[in-house]
């Protein structure tokens with residue numbers, strides 16, 4: 462049997478590889494501190510669980526859900542967009558659709574818009590799905606480097622004119638995985654103008670919209686006046702409410718974008734379990750104090766890691782958002798060399814920056830998804846092994 466040729470062009474999924482490595486070492490009895498994957502370790506808030514328990518016992522949730530999401534779910538999503546970002550006037554049928562987490566919807570957007578000869582503009586470093594889904598769809602990914610000197614924002618003026626003209630989708634993600642970078646509304650305005658100029662669908666992956674600290678509130682691209690002419694935004698409950706396993710989110714914005722996505726999805730999936738949609742409605746009405754209780758856990762861990770690394774000589778600042786700290790490797794090491802050293806000498810598992818694209822070389826990423834004590838231990842193990850940042 463021969464799998465399709467297209468699979469030969471797809472590299473192994475970064476995190477599948479990382480899990481394989483972890484299992485291999487654990488089988489040898491190594492006590493691994495796994496800071497590789499952005500999968501929250503805490504439970505989903507209790508009141509969301511309560512709604513889920515009741516919804517499961519309600520037989521009306523057991524049949525096929527509507528493809529685009531229940532009316533009540535889309536209403537809750539639209540109300541949340543208004544409450545959270547001041548985005549009003551969303552048409553529930555044409556401009557909002559449920560998704561099975563955001564990874565599914567991200568992939569299916571490529572299938573809806575990209576074909577042979579088309580380019581996609583994708584951030585480098587970036588979430589690996591943007592690249593692989595471009596390839597699945599038969600298009601050409603064009604990586605836009607996110608450089609520290611540009612605060613990890615894409616430099617639009619460096620995109621060649623002939624590529625921009627052949628581009629169907631431009632992907633951005635702020636707060637950003639893996640760099641933790643932020644974007645301002647002014648920058649979103651520039652992106653909207655660029656996409657209008659070249660007739661590109663602007664896709665904002667907002668998976669970390671609520672994962673922010675020190676009082677910072679990330680904006681939505683749809684706050685830009687008339688952004689809906691060119692932009693769609695992907696929201697997910699996965700990270701914000703410790704719900705990665707539940708698989709629910711929504712996509713909102715430009716009607717052509719949503720219609721394309723709906724057309725793919727009606728043919729390949731059958732929506733999200735209605736009980737999960739009911740639980741998600743409860744999540745969207747969560748109060749600020751409850752959300753802050755979830756965020757304070759990560760903020761504390763961020764401080765443990767950043768203070769610890771600073772004490773070992775690292776020149777880093779605490780990120781204001783996401784579940785990650787993006788850390789430069791000490792001079793003289795490549796990303797792979799340094800993460801291998803951390804694994805071999807300290808039993809610490811972290812992904813190399815270049816796993817997110819060539820421009821991630823020189824960095825590694827720490828996910829804040831393990832208990833405080835293990836973070837302290839990771840720093841201690843580095844200190845014991847004499848690992849420091851020395852320039």
Ligand SMILES: Cc1ncc(COP(=O)(O)O)c(C=O)c1O
Nearest residue numbers: 562563564588638666668697699
């Ligand atoms: C930038 C980004 N987008 C999307 C996702 C997908 O999340 P989910 O499918 O759980 O919503 C992730 C997960 O790590 C991510 O980091």
